[in-house]
Amino acid sequence: MSSKALDFIPGLIGAVVSLRFIRDLSPMEKVTTTLCGAAIAYTTSGLVTHQLGIEKDWEGAVAFLLGLFGLSLTSAIMRGLRKIDLAMLFTSLWSKK
DSSP, X not given: OOHHHHTHHHHHHHHHHHHTTOOSOOHHHHHHHHHHHHHHHHHHHHHHHXXXXXXXXXXXXXXXXXXXXXXXXXXXXXXXXXXXXXXXXHHHHHHTO
16 A cells, blocks of 8 residues: 555544544435545645644644544534525525626
């Protein structure tokens, strides 16, 4: 397995751990939020460690935390999207023109 593929694992583990605390998601939403949390961790852990001046050795720990909180963030977005009446939103956006 390549080094880049291994970089995905800490974020994925963080996202899976976070699932323990998220109760109101369907099975498909759990899969989606887990993958999104892991993707957030994978794509941002290098940037975060660089910007905060954290040593490269700690990037896996940062990815784990980003996966943990990334899943929580995407879960909150999913819950918010469920509450939005999209038909009304689009109608109001187009009627203002």
